Amino acid sequence: MSTKSYIVGFPRIGEQRELKKSLESFWAGNCSFDTVEEVASELKSRHWNYQKEAGINFISSNDFSLYDTMLDTAVMLNAIPKRFQALKDETLYFAMARGNKESVAMEMTKWFNTNYHYIVPELSLEDEYRLNAAKIINEYNEAKAQGIKTKINLIGPLTFLGLSKRVDRGDTYELHAKILPIYEALLQEIATLDDRVTLQIDEPIFVKDNEPKVLSLIKPTYDRLAAVSENIDIIVTTYFEHSNEATKVLVNTPVWGIGLDFLHGAKNSESLELIANSGKQLIAGVVDGRNIWKNDIQTTLGLLENIAKVVSKENIIISSSCSLLHTPFTLKYEEKMDAEIKNWLSYAVEKLDEVSLISKLFFKGEESLDESEKSALEENKKANESRRTSTRIHDQSVQKRVDDFKRLSREGAYEERIKLQKEILGYKELATTTIGSFPQTPELRKARREFKNGLISKEEYEAQMKAYIDECVAFQEECDLEILVHGEPERNDMVEYFGEQLKGYGFSQNGWVQSYGSRCVKPPFIYGDISRPEAMTVGWTTYAQSKTEKPMKGMLTGPVTILNWSFVRDDKPRDEVSKQIAVALSDEIDDLQNAGIRIIQVDEAAFKEGYPLREENIKSYEEWAVRDFKICVSSARKETQIHTHMCYSEFNDIIKTIEAMDADVISIETARSGNELLKIFKEVGYKQEVGPGVYDIHSPRVPSVEEIVTQIKLLLEVLPKEQLWINPDCGLKTRKWEEVKPSLKNMVEAVKIVRNELAD
Numbered sequence: 001m002s003t004k005s006y007i008v009g010f011p012r013i014g015e016q017r018e019l020k021k022s023l024e025s026f027w028a029g030n031c032s033f034d035t036v037e038e039v040a041s042e043l044k045s046r047h048w049n050y051q052k053e054a055g056i057n058f059i060s061s062n063d064f065s066l067y068d069t070m071l072d073t074a075v076m077l078n079a080i081p082k083r084f085q086a087l088k089d090e091t092l093y094f095a096m097a098r099g100n101k102e103s104v105a106m107e108m109t110k111w112f113n114t115n116y117h118y119i120v121p122e123l124s125l126e127d128e129y130r131l132n133a134a135k136i137i138n139e140y141n142e143a144k145a146q147g148i149k150t151k152i153n154l155i156g157p158l159t160f161l162g163l164s165k166r167v168d169r170g171d172t173y174e175l176h177a178k179i180l181p182i183y184e185a186l187l188q189e190i191a192t193l194d195d196r197v198t199l200q201i202d203e204p205i206f207v208k209d210n211e212p213k214v215l216s217l218i219k220p221t222y223d224r225l226a227a228v229s230e231n232i233d234i235i236v237t238t239y240f241e242h243s244n245e246a247t248k249v250l251v252n253t254p255v256w257g258i259g260l261d262f263l264h265g266a267k268n269s270e271s272l273e274l275i276a277n278s279g280k281q282l283i284a285g286v287v288d289g290r291n292i293w294k295n296d297i298q299t300t301l302g303l304l305e306n307i308a309k310v311v312s313k314e315n316i317i318i319s320s321s322c323s324l325l326h327t328p329f330t331l332k333y334e335e336k337m338d339a340e341i342k343n344w345l346s347y348a349v350e351k352l353d354e355v356s357l358i359s360k361l362f363f364k365g366e367e368s369l370d371e372s373e374k375s376a377l378e379e380n381k382k383a384n385e386s387r388r389t390s391t392r393i394h395d396q397s398v399q400k401r402v403d404d405f406k407r408l409s410r411e412g413a414y415e416e417r418i419k420l421q422k423e424i425l426g427y428k429e430l431a432t433t434t435i436g437s438f439p440q441t442p443e444l445r446k447a448r449r450e451f452k453n454g455l456i457s458k459e460e461y462e463a464q465m466k467a468y469i470d471e472c473v474a475f476q477e478e479c480d481l482e483i484l485v486h487g488e489p490e491r492n493d494m495v496e497y498f499g500e501q502l503k504g505y506g507f508s509q510n511g512w513v514q515s516y517g518s519r520c521v522k523p524p525f526i527y528g529d530i531s532r533p534e535a536m537t538v539g540w541t542t543y544a545q546s547k548t549e550k551p552m553k554g555m556l557t558g559p560v561t562i563l564n565w566s567f568v569r570d571d572k573p574r575d576e577v578s579k580q581i582a583v584a585l586s587d588e589i590d591d592l593q594n595a596g597i598r599i600i601q602v603d604e605a606a607f608k609e610g611y612p613l614r615e616e617n618i619k620s621y622e623e624w625a626v627r628d629f630k631i632c633v634s635s636a637r638k639e640t641q642i643h644t645h646m647c648y649s650e651f652n653d654i655i656k657t658i659e660a661m662d663a664d665v666i667s668i669e670t671a672r673s674g675n676e677l678l679k680i681f682k683e684v685g686y687k688q689e690v691g692p693g694v695y696d697i698h699s700p701r702v703p704s705v706e707e708i709v710t711q712i713k714l715l716l717e718v719l720p721k722e723q724l725w726i727n728p729d730c731g732l733k734t735r736k737w738e739e740v741k742p743s744l745k746n747m748v749e750a751v752k753i754v755r756n757e758l759a760d
């Protein structure tokens with residue numbers, strides 16, 4: 001039997017972020033669009049060749065994009081919002097993505113539960129849709145000219161509709177009848193490209209809890225698409241969860257294959273019987289496209305053999321679990337990484353070899369391997385063995401402490417705590433504070449960089465940080481804020497800062513993953529049991545406290561956010577990793593309070609991001625996420641006030657969970673929604689104190705005193721003054737001092753005005 005290896009999609013930003021650099025240079029007016037296209041062609045070609053050299057049989061075209069594939073799909077359908085219709089070509093494309101002088105950009109939002117963000121298409125019943133197939137056809141031919149026959153990737157019509165929005169109100173699926181004929185026309189064109197063309201249609205929307213209405217569209221859609229041409233083999237691909245409801249329907253359509261994720265959607269195995277009976281190809285996603293760990297080939301072969309008990313081997317194709325877009329590019333440039341740790345990892349390029357080797361082993365057996373493949377298999381066994389046993393990963397004392405850790409909540413009921421806290425802290429109604437960070441200046445970044453590279457001494461570095469803290473404290477005193485912060489000058493990033501000080505955390509040099517457009521993030525990774533060798537924030541916070549009589553708020557990132565913004569080890573359940581972080585942070589809180597810090601904020605900016613895609617998994621996520629937040633703050637004495645901050649405004653679905661976290665004060669991001677979204681706090685009788693952001697820090701605009709007075713009054717219509725805090729809606733690190741100073745002064749001024757009016 002011949003090998004059959006498949007990659008759902010490949011990262012496009014380039015192994016040295018070449019696409020990012022080229023795009024940004026073009027946007028800055030420093031190079032022509034021709035140059036961008038040259039870079040793009042080079043990257044596509046290089047990426048195809050990586051896959052070809054690894055022996056991958058199914059290599060994609062149209063997985064490349066200059067910005068985003070949802071945006072490409074909108075352009076393919078000519079779904080151009082009115083405000084951009086006068087524009088053409090790349091000017092149009094980038095204006096849709098990034099806005100221009102006249103028009104705001106299209107909205108961007110998270111792609112399922114990944115950290116990739118797509119552009120949200122704007123649809124309307126009156127728009128004329130028509131086919132614009134050029135990109136797809138050209139990319140196919142581009143690969144073909146280089147001797148590579150690709151499968152064509154395409155975002156499916158149901159996912160496209162499900163992720164779009166209607167500008168004329170109404171349900172996007174009402175546009176199904178307008179969109180589907182365009183897809184049919186596209187397939188007609190594709191059918192002329194070659195005798196046989198493989199088409200991968202991505203329908204990840206099928207992994208959500210779909211309404212019957214949506215499920216009922218699957219059959220007519222795929223019956224019609226499959227009827228377009230005999231020449232096209234259609235594969236419908238899903239990832240990130242199981243899609244059993246959709247599979248049940250798809251097996252009764254003429255599609256050629258079904259792609260399923262067996263790692264993040266283990267329940268897909270419930271569909272094997274149906275797939276076997278349908279005789280369709282099963283593209284089995286078994287190499288993790290969302291994480292950075294080396295595949296455990298023996299375990300994977302076991303999984304595949306189980307699948308093969310139901311689906312016959314001839315009908316199985318070995319694949320990545322999703323597009324490799326969500327992993328960094330290649331380990332090649334990780335020159336500084338510890339060799340043992342590096343040996344546990346596998347980025348996109350290395351995953352190609354894994355898929356290929358697994359495919360060979362599965363279809364042809366170990367005897368078919370050549371010498372280099374044999375040694376690769378040996379290496380793989382060794383690396384996995386070392387991960388199972390290494391003392392750098394497995395720390396008995398941490399495991400024991402975390403297993404035995406039974407302090408699940410802090411002392412005292414909220415009512416008792418808040419009374420004590422108010423006495424000790426003596427803050428007024430409508431107390432003023434900020435979310436933590438102050439402007440990150442180029443000088444700060446330079447100092448951190450120079451210290452890291454050994455160019456300045458520890459003393460010099462600390463002196464610079466302290467000077468910044470002095471300035472922050474002095475400014476907050478001057479404008480009369482009541483609860484102060486140190487400004488976070490020492491933090492590069494709210495997760496990395498803690499990761500760098502926790503044992504069990506690793507960092508890459510070049511582990512960039514596309515977040516949106518040209519933007520990439522470099523998440524740290526958790527490889528081992530987490531512990532805290534020493535205090536992480538106490539020095540800076542107590543220094544800041546020594547500069548003021550007012551309460552200085554300690555500032556930590558919460559366990560759930562640390563987890564959600566990192567690559568997490570796959571050899572332990574997420575909730576256990578999260579509990580380890582929580583226990584480590586609870587020690588930090590204890591150290592802070594023992595050092596005289598009376599208020600501590602635990603940021604959970606990414607709490608909502610971790611929500612599972614399926615309703616059935618939400619309860620268990622909420623349980624451990626709340627448990628770990630509470631463990632983290634369980635060391636706080638009654639009189640230590642715990643704040644939390646969340647970068648959201650929509651709490652309707654999760655308000656009970658937020659309440660269960662039992663923070664004394666929560667600050668949230670409601671500035672852009674007036675008081676509408678705050679109402680839920682009143683409706684459910686939320687008792688704890690709330691700081692709804694009174695102005696939007698995401699814009700450089702300085703809010704006037706009057707505006708903030710109005711905003712505070714709106715808040716007072718919903719919640720009583722005893723329960724309200726006044727603060728900006730997020731940290732100030734991305735703003736400039738020129739914006740921050742007048743904004744905060746106006747905020748404090750506004751509070752004084754409102755307090756006076758209330759006193760009259």
Ligand code: GLN
Pocket residue numbers: 435436437494555603604605645646647730731732733
């Ligand atoms: N304390 C952090 C800051 O002020 C919180 C940022 C966030 O939640 N995104 O920057």
Ligand code: ZN
Pocket residue numbers: 435605645646647648669729730731
């Ligand atoms: Zn925030």
